[in-house]
Amino acid sequence: MKKLELHWQILIGMLLGILFALGMVQFNWGPQFISDWIKPFGTIFINSLKLIAIPLILAALIKGVSDLRDISSLSKMGLRTISTYIITTVVAVSIGLTVVSLVKPGGSINEDTRTELIEAYGGDAEMKRQDAKKQQDAGPLQALEDLVPSNIFSAASSNRNMLQVIFFAVFFGIALILIPEEKGATVKKFFDGFNEVILKMVDLIMLSAPYGVFALMAALVVEAPSTDLFAALGMYAFCVILGLALMVVFYIALVKGFTGKSPKFFMNGIAPAQLLAFSTSSSAATLPVTMERVTEHLGVEEEVSSFVLPIGATINMDGTSLYQAVAAVFIAQAFGIDLSFGTQLGIIATATLASIGSAAVPGAGMVMLVGVLGYAGIPEAGLALIFAVDRPLDMCRTVINVTGDASVSMLVAKSADKLGDPSPKNWDDNYDDVK
Ligand code: ASP
Numbered sequence: 001m002k003k004l005e006l007h008w009q010i011l012i013g014m015l016l017g018i019l020f021a022l023g024m025v026q027f028n029w030g031p032q033f034i035s036d037w038i039k040p041f042g043t044i045f046i047n048s049l050k051l052i053a054i055p056l057i058l059a060a061l062i063k064g065v066s067d068l069r070d071i072s073s074l075s076k077m078g079l080r081t082i083s084t085y086i087i088t089t090v091v092a093v094s095i096g097l098t099v100v101s102l103v104k105p106g107g108s109i110n111e112d113t114r115t116e117l118i119e120a121y122g123g124d125a126e127m128k129r130q131d132a133k134k135q136q137d138a139g140p141l142q143a144l145e146d147l148v149p150s151n152i153f154s155a156a157s158s159n160r161n162m163l164q165v166i167f168f169a170v171f172f173g174i175a176l177i178l179i180p181e182e183k184g185a186t187v188k189k190f191f192d193g194f195n196e197v198i199l200k201m202v203d204l205i206m207l208s209a210p211y212g213v214f215a216l217m218a219a220l221v222v223e224a225p226s227t228d229l230f231a232a233l234g235m236y237a238f239c240v241i242l243g244l245a246l247m248v249v250f251y252i253a254l255v256k257g258f259t260g261k262s263p264k265f266f267m268n269g270i271a272p273a274q275l276l277a278f279s280t281s282s283s284a285a286t287l288p289v290t291m292e293r294v295t296e297h298l299g300v301e302e303e304v305s306s307f308v309l310p311i312g313a314t315i316n317m318d319g320t321s322l323y324q325a326v327a328a329v330f331i332a333q334a335f336g337i338d339l340s341f342g343t344q345l346g347i348i349a350t351a352t353l354a355s356i357g358s359a360a361v362p363g364a365g366m367v368m369l370v371g372v373l374g375y376a377g378i379p380e381a382g383l384a385l386i387f388a389v390d391r392p393l394d395m396c397r398t399v400i401n402v403t404g405d406a407s408v409s410m411l412v413a414k415s416a417d418k419l420g421d422p423s424p425k426n427w428d429d430n431y432d433d434v435k
Pocket residue numbers: 281282283284317319320358359360361362363364365366394397398401
């Protein structure tokens with residue numbers, strides 16, 4: 001019998017997880033059972049992915065940069081990557097603003113519902129606000145200062161410091177290009193092999209993905225907050241999801257237009273990474289799988305993917321920026337604040353920057369949203385309005401963050417003439433889905 005493709009297996013795992021949890025909550029002891037006996041497997045699965053994120057960035061970027069062989073092709077690819085990332089982010093924010101202005105979801109929230117939501121979630125939102133306050137207190141050059149670690153081992157000890165690890169890896173890669181070839185050969189070979197080992201680890205972890213997402217979804221269902229207030233937020237969530245769906249259309253058109261690859265090819269190739277992004281809400285945890293899919297199933301040469309994707313996972317968050325724009329305008333509408341055209345343009349700029357600054361972990365986009373609200377003079381208490389639905393929307397925007405990185409990597413590969421045919425190495429992959 002033909003083996004079911006991985007993305008179907010993952011999807012079935014997710015659905016079964018939801019159904020299982022919905023069944024279990026009928027029993028008094030059900031939620032506790034899931035927390036004690038099912039959730040840990042989800043945590044183990046995410047941890048095993050996060051475990052290899054930093055070694056993967058180190059190995060992939062050092063290999064990627066040093067494969068470029070000269071500094072001019074590095075700066076050319078770097079420039080292309082960053083500028084395409086910024087363009088897609090600005091498109092995302094603009095789509096978000098258009099949708100939320102047309103649908104006006106905040107208009108339907110009345111005074112009572114607003115008070116109810118703020119009372120229900122005010123405390124949780126306060127924590128986010130304090131996190132954001134710490135970031136706002138920093139000086140104007142803090143972000144630049146934070147880029148350079150004072151100790152690579154302490155930087156590599158936390159997944160939150162990915163940008164610092166990227167800095168080190170690119171710096172190391174550049175130095176490797178600059179030394180005589182015979183001296184660098186062994187080091188390069190080491191990182192090539194190291195990279196292969198990490199990618200194989202991803203393959204092995206992915207074998208357990210359907211079970212991992214089963215556990216993650218089951219835990220999510222039993223931990224979900226009350227659903228009563230969700231109706232009031234339905235239109236807001238609809239705007240975010242509609243905007244995100246339009247982004248998928250945009251990526252598909254971009255990939256088709258610039259590389260000639262069909263939507264089916266693109267979506268089939270990236271699907272397992274999307275499903276994983278959905279279940280983990282973390283582009284950082286998904287990165288190893290994004291790398292594997294893009295390289296082996298979308299035909300992007302490793303030289304490009306190992307450079308473009310780690311950077312994308314950290315700075316390119318189209319879904320997050322779109323969400324931030326919609327959320328800011330929604331809160332303004334709910335409080336009856338009219339935003340001028342100038343303020344809306346400012347939201348494009350601040351949401352772009354805020355998404356670049358968001359860490360690739362669950363909930364980070366909401367912390368950075370505070371900056372956008374602050375800029376536009378929208379009350380921060382509004383965070384409490386959207387708190388209840390933030391997790392499901394986080395799951396959806398992370399899918400777009402990952403899809404955006406994958407499409408840009410195809411564009412950059414095409415422009416550098418490094419887009420070939422897919423070459424799955426993994427014995428478990430289904431070869432049919434890559435044609
Ligand atoms: N969870 C998102 C990510 O990891 C970031 C966010 O929007 O909260 O890509």
